[in-house]
Amino acid sequence: MEVLKVSTRSNPKAVAGALTAAFRNQGSVEIQAVGAGAVNQAVKAIAIARGYLAPNGYDLVMIPAFTEIEIDGEERTAIKFIVEPR
Template sequence: MEVLKVSSKSSPNSVAGAIAGVVRESGAVEVQAVGAGASNQAIKAIAIARGYLAPSGIDIVCIPAFASISIDGDERTAIKLIVEPR
């Protein structure tokens, strides 16, 4: 499954386009975000992606989870959002 990493500076529209493209191609995508700002952008992107995919008859759902990732040698907790068709 492809992983998209989102930061607080990511454009929600750009991330939404990437989510929609991966869902159309592969069927599912994992979106990772560390921090409140990044999580906000990721959630907005998923909401926008729903609008992009709806005219094609694809209804997506989001399954949240935690992931432990390493950034510069430090262990951080990320929000992992698995996006897949319903």
Template sequence: MEVLKVSSGSNPNSVAGALAGVIRESDQAEVQAIGAGALNQAIKAIAIARGYVAPGGHDLVCIPAFTEVEINGSDRTGIKLIVKSR
């Protein structure tokens, strides 16, 4: 599954375009975010991507879960959003 990493400085439109491309190819993707700002950008990107792929017959659903990510040698808890087309 393709993993897209989002930060608080990510452009939601750019992430949405990447997410839409992955969804069109494989019908699912994982979006990872650490922190409230990054999660905000990720949710906005998913909402935008939903509009991008809807004309092609894709309806996006999002499944949130926790994940452990290693950053600079330390483990951090992040949110992973599994995005699937139904």
């Protein structure tokens, strides 16, 4: 499963495009975000991607969860969203 990392500065439309392409190739995608701003951008991107894929008959759902990741040698808690078809 492809992992997309989203930051506060990520463009939601660009992330939605990457999510759509990864979804078409693999059928499900994981998005990781650390911090409130990054989670906000990730949720916007998922909403936009749903609009991109709906005309093709896909109804996306997301499953949120916590995950531990390493950033600059430091353990951080991130929110991960598993995006898959309903």
